[in-house]
Amino acid sequence: MTQKHGKNIVIIGAGVIGLTTAIKIQEKGDYSVTVLAETFPTDSKCIRYTRGHHVSAATDDLRQQQLERETLDVMWKMSALGDGAEGCFLRAPQTEYYISKEGNPDLSFSPNFQRLEASAFTNVAEAVSAVTFSALNINTPTYLPYLLARFLGCGGHIIRACVQHITQVLEGGVEAFADNRSGGKPIDGLVICAGLGARTLGGVEDKDLYPVRGQTVLLRAPWVEEGRSLVVESGSKTYIIPRRGGTVIVGGTREANDWYPIPRPETTVDILEPCTPSVRKEREPTVEDLKPLIIEEGCGFRPARRGGIRLQSEWVKVPGSERCMIPVVYNYGHGGYGFQTSWGSASVALDLLEGALAEGPNMSM
Template sequence: MSKKEIVVIGAGVVGLTTAVKILEEGGHHVTIIADVFPSDPKTIRYTSLWAGAHHVSHAEGDAKQQALDQETFKVMWDLSAPGAEAEGCFLRLPQTDYFYDGRDVHLDWMPDHKSLPTESLIPDAKTGITFTTLTIDTPAYCNYLLSRFLGKGGTIVRGTVQHINQIAEGGPHVFSSPGRAGKSSVDAIIVCAGLGARTLGGVEDKDVFPVRGQVVMLRAPWIKFGRTASHAASGLWTYIIPRRSGDVIVGGTKLDNDWYPIARPSTTTAILERALALCPELASPEIRAERKGVVDDLRPLILEEGCGFRPARKGGVRIEAETLKINGREVPIIHNYGHGGGGFQSSWGTASIAFDLLTKSLTPNN
């Protein structure tokens, strides 16, 4: 199959991963068009940098989702290996998850997976598991993906796509070099627009909605383990996610259709209270040597507080192909969005499916 001109809309973790996959395995020329890139200052318009993030699958018996998460974990585990090119983006560590609602969660495909005995549970938790996983330094990792993409010959264009027809007709340079618009045709468009799929012309998926997540970043290099406690019924979700850098992300919230773009001080306090109750070790070793830590002991450790809009979708991730007819041509459109809070955990798995759909769409006499 001859080299094709592929455009990916969106430069979040899903768009970057998909673009790398297509570039490296498909041999096509790939351009990412986005209005924000991971090297830009943090903004509410770019969710990926606000993520924790750790690889903890929430498939809970969904075989399709588990397959996506497993494939992604394998890729990330290899990338995080000692001496690997992206080792510095990850921290391998022991993880403990507690469930107040008694869910019987099994992640037996994760390294060192064990169910916790009742006597090892925290107060009010009914079940729990431990396993080995990795955490992701999201700014470092997204910039790694971007540099890997550029290093393999990928192209980036900064632009706000209002309608997919703009790219289908004008080509990859419609925003960067108007004089070249229309002089090189696009063979396929990959929509990895995240929350933007809600308003992107030609897509306008009203099933897409934000799930607001507020987090606090602490400087606590003594924390070398992950810990999570969740109660699905109430929406409470407390997590401790340390990074290789020594920074620790604590959270969080899950608020559907909450569009408030900055951290709420009252929520920050509530997060710190829950985090300290779950993980007393957040207080510095010096403080714990003298007394029990309190929330005010954590405030001097705060580096940043903020929030992101997880790009969720009713019905789950949309990964499918369709055809756009424009000016007598048929342009394949591959959709890959709606990951919610699982973008990092399933990014390589969904990229593989998007790549397979693209290959099939570009195959003559398909």
């Protein structure tokens, strides 16, 4: 592929938000994008990467609704037969059961959406309403490496780096972290997609960020072809998510400010117990019936933020220069909705970047 040349853009972070943003900017043209990150999708699994499917969680948040709808449109096309990303997704029937009539998300934009009559879910005693639709289930261990390969394939660059302060990048560019440090090549823009890392990243240090710990269990259950969720008033769910290849994710937990990095055995039992009738349909199934199906137990930190997603830009002075300034775009704080808002957020980040570059800095800052 012919190498693209243009404005030098650096992105900090290689999660789903960082990679989709990197692709969006790189594929626009006129940009040369480099991603700096400590961890990449091809590394061993860790708590920085979580799992997901596209089921809207937006209630009265109009911005999140728009981000989710744009992302679903992009991902639905990616999941089509013959697309290069087809194997990362599974289109599957999904039923959402609600125990409250208030505060539920609007899923009417989902493919094949239908509200169920009460007679259709009498077997779910807690439910007061239910909807069914076609969900897009994401095999994240496949999808994230796909995004990385797509970014590299369109001319993007990656460097493994521990960025301690954004001024390291603003002043030194990517060469400050490269093996051949020949002097800092100026950059034209910086995009922060550091997720929970933005809490401690120098120059950002956003204390509104906090972890929401999620624990799940991965099962081998190829006979499960439909997804189900029971949504309680706190927004947490008991869910069953089938994926390509016959695996099923069951979960889960939503524990704010819980930093424990490995699965808790007692939580695994709590997760499996309500899922037994759906995963194993023999008479009076128990947790013990599911244990032979377990492939692994998972744990991840959702990068939540008080005030919601931070999507904004500002001009920041380059250290050692009185008048040289660089636009910095912030795109983080997606909580448990990173995958389902990723492409929409990337579009906003690109617009913010191009708007800032077009307008130039306010030198009175």
